[in-house]
Amino acid sequence: MSDTTLLQRLNILLERPFPDLEACLEHFREIFPSRVGNYHQEEVGPIYHHDLPGEADRFVAKEFHLGEATMDMSDGLDWYAAPAGDLEWNGGLVRHGYFMLLATEYEKTGREVYAETILEHMLHYIEHVPVFDPAGKAYLDYKKSTWRPFEAAGRVAETWPEALSKVIGSGAMTADAWARILISVHEHAVFLRKEHWKTGNHATLEVAALGIIACFYPEFKESPEWLAYAVKFLDGMWPDLFAEDGYSKEMSGSYHWVAMRSYFSFFEVACANGHDGIFPAHYRERLILNSYAELYQDKPDGSTPISNDSSSTINRREQLLRIHRLLEIPEIGFFLNGGKEGPVPAVTSYFYPHSRIGVMRSAWTPDGNYLYFDMGAWGDNHMNQDQLSIEVSAKGRHFLINGGKWRYTTSDPNAEWMPLAKYFKATASYNCVLVNGLGQIFGDAEGRMVISDNCDYADGTFGAGFGEEVPGRDEKLFRERGLSTLMENRLPGVVHRRQVFFAKPYGWIIRDTIEGPGITHADQLWHFFEGPLKPLNEERSAWSTDFPDSNLIILSPGRATVYEGQKEPFIAGWHCPYYDQLRPAPELRFTQQGSKRITFHTLLLPVDGPVTSMPDFSWSENAYTVQHGPVGFQVSAPCSGIWTIQ
Structure with a gap:
């Protein structure tokens, strides 16, 4: 030319x-x-x-x-x-x-x-x-x-x-x-x-890109129209992409920032180029709400929880710093400087009432105790079968963590690595339960959380059922939501209820109840970020990590089996720090036999230094007692009411 x-x-x-x-x-x-x-x-x-x-x-x-x-x-x-x-x-x-x-x-x-x-x-x-x-x-x-x-x-x-x-x-x-x-x-x-896509974070990223092009290249004839279109589209999409509490409807710890990133980056570029007047006043207010939603979910080191497609090495400190510089949110500054100066966030523990995510936190310091509990919807675009999963970080370490995102399943369905990729989207790679060896089918959870000065209590249920993958794929859902599999319910009517109690600042008691027709056995899965693990009793019902500085003790009824780096006869004991990265990581699997109703009573207790003794942990139908050295507490735990410290 x-x-x-x-x-x-x-x-x-x-x-x-x-x-x-x-x-x-x-x-x-x-x-x-x-x-x-x-x-x-x-x-x-x-x-x-x-x-x-x-x-x-x-x-x-x-x-x-x-x-x-x-x-x-x-x-x-x-x-x-x-x-x-x-x-x-x-x-x-x-x-x-x-x-x-x-x-x-x-x-x-x-x-x-x-x-x-x-x-x-x-x-x-x-x-x-x-x-x-x-x-x-x-x-x-x-x-x-x-x-x-x-x-x-x-x-x-x-x-x-x-x-x-x-x-x-x-x-x-x-x-x-x-x-x-x-x-x-x-x-x-x-x-x-x-x-451009019409739904999900892809749509907002693509349209925000159009607005950014208009800011960088105003010489194009269409730039004013692109700019106006981007503002109108993004503003109209916000209720579809975010819940009223500001959290992304994709229900992914790592993708919450990705969802708000487009809104933020377009606003950042537009303001820097003199276009701040094109946004309605509530645009900035929504960004602040999204920013608090990011802050409240992040772990003490700034990494994101693994829910739906997420990874353990994703850390949002850099993004929080960008947010703080543009929007000047003082609590974010407090978090970023390790709690050394600035206003302390008004909350430690937090419940997202519309997204139904519970975060239990003892303090905003790097060594604070933290638990993430997903009681929300299945999500959108990055959905995994992870309802009622939890993660625990404490005393400067990650302890319990979900499997992570290995590879997306939106490639050739016949790729030899596809079964492993599908494992990391399934319930078996999460801190959840399997019923009769089956994971969850697609569906939402429900839940609530009550926060008080000395304890937090959350109560979640999942009742969509448990089943398995069947051949086929819905092309419309594959294109629009990235859904690459179909599932059938093999246990209709089976309900998993998970109750989580935080005795602040010490540790957590968890009651898992699996109830319904056709139950023969249930597995309670605990995936650790890293080992080593050691049993604390001959019955192998009490375990701990084995680090010199801090550890997590876990007690649950039944004999536990440890899996690490297993691919046959079933996949177990793996962690993905980041996409396409795979490493063995210990998985504790407690198994109980039963019919109609199975209950797991579990203690999660972070401790300083090496573990040299096993806690006393006992329960009755409506109460729990814990004693470990100087740490002791009793919990009133009614089946239908709020749990409290006695």
Whole structure:
């Protein structure tokens, strides 16, 4: 394409035409870096590059190290590559997050090779990967195209702006290259305006991207319309995406920020570029509500609970700092400085009344005792069978933790790794119960929580049933909500009730009651973040971790079996710190036989130092007694009333 043709094609898109391509480049060189400023988005998908020494040079050599897989493309760039058939790796590739790494290295060193690599790869993608028309196409074909709106938004509004703002002044950037990039940015925006998702966090990310493009590139004729559309769409979507308590309806500890991230980032960019007046007053108020929802759920170290698709290594301290800088929420500042200064949050324990999540917390210090209890809806887009699961962190350690997110199941259903991926979405990978060896079917839980000065009490039930996967897939649900399996109820009428009591600040008593027709046995599962574990009695009903500084004691009736790193005859004893990462981790499984009604009475007691003795833990129909050294308490525990300290 000649310079004249390229200029004509570009000027059609712009509110004010340029006399030549050089004038266009000079205009953007002067203004674009200040528009972008310090804008930086952490990568949104599960597969990322690694910010490690030498990694940028690997991309220069076309050695693509993303997540846990590496592909050598020195013989030619392949934007459709997907190692082991995992389309999430391809998503990480085509969102071009590694451009940010290369741009940072260019900024630090001034070496043109980093800018040259960004532009070589970006222009190669623009030239060789045409826009995809999704009409009538299967969802997996859409995802393979690299033009799913999620990927398009991730590159054009998140990774490209940061990288381009740093290399636009480099010797590698030519007027011809910049014109082709601008035309592609416009092409992306038009595609997003037409094809963005209509539900879930994908929809808001894609539309927020449209608004961000309008802020960074106001020269496009459509930018005012894109800006207005983004505000209106996001404002209208908020009640669909968030409960009235501010928590994401996806019901995922890690994805709550992802859901609010689009709202926040668009607001952040718009305010920095003088567009703060376009938002209704309640937009900022909602962001503050979302921010408190994030703060109240996070563990003492800032990591997120694992509910639905989540990972244990995701930590939100960086995001909380961004929130604090823009919205100036003082309690977030208190949390970030470890409780050293600032106003203490008004609550320690917290119940999300609409989302039905209970967080029991002894203090806002890094060594505080913390329990997360999910009594809420199944969720949306990232749903797992994890109702009534709990997690425990205490005394500066993670103890009980759910399995995590290994790989998404929205790839080839016949991939050899798919059974393991499905395990991490199933009840067996959570701190829940199995009935007759079966996990939960799809369904919501119900629950309530009462908070007082010396104790907290939560009461949750799950009654949708327990069953197993059957062949088939609903293509509409697969495309719109990421649901890749079907299940059938094998135990209709069976109800799991979990009651959780926090004797502040010491520990927790948990009563699990499984009731209904057809019950033969139940397994109570406890997944530990790490070992070692040791039994405290010959009956193997009392266990503890075995660390020198702090530990968790767990007592429950019945003999427990420990599993760690098992794949046959069933999968058990695994943890995923992050996407595509897998490591053995101890799982305690208490089993009881019975019919119609089975009850587990469980004590979870964090302690300082090595465990040298077993607590005295006894119960009757309506009471519990605990004594361990100087720690002792009695609990009134009626079946139908609120539990209290006696």
